[in-house]
Amino acid sequence: EDQVTQSPEALRLQEGESSSLNCSYTVSGLRGLFWYRQDPGKGPEFLFTLYSAGEEKEKERLKATLTKKESFLHITAPKPEDSATYLCAVQARVGANNLFFGTGTRLTVIP
């Protein structure tokens, strides 16, 4: 059975305090791993797609990495506007038509 587990559930950081969010997955054949950001009352907003182990993507203060079992979202010198819930999702197996989401990590960055 496909599983996506995100940790921690919640994370509070001081502004400028770098950290990492984890997404562990168990799928039969990974086609893609996606990171989304979700602000309260909004729909998820796309951040990155990773396809193969060793791949890395960067955007501003965020960097996503992928291994065969997990992905990390590294946040460098975060700012209060980075506060949001970060969702990890997988497209599992060839022909899968949907994304399977984890429950997210709620990040709060304190000024």
Place this chain on the structure above:
Amino acid sequence: GAGVSQSPSNKVTEKGKDVELRCDPISGHTALYWYRQSLGQGLEFLIYFQGNSAPDKSGLPSDRFSAERTGGSVSTLTIQRTQQEDSAVYLCASSLMLGLGGELFFGEGSRLTVL
């Protein structure tokens, strides 16, 4: 507008009533998805449309749930005889083609509360 539009943004209904939720995807996006997000839960896949056909309805939780898409554009999710456990945010997303790595673009959701 340029994004995915959903209506209503909020709906409060009584148990046993039927509700319809509407999604207007990004123009030109052939793939359309419905997800449900309950408090403290991850996004739960409901149904996927490619054009007007729904090749994957595997996520619909019961036969009280149905969805259609007309003209390859607007989609309606209908919940009949609503129950309190149906209370959630219903999110619609569209995509050019997920299999080619196209990301999903989400609307802001319809928050359903069943009293």
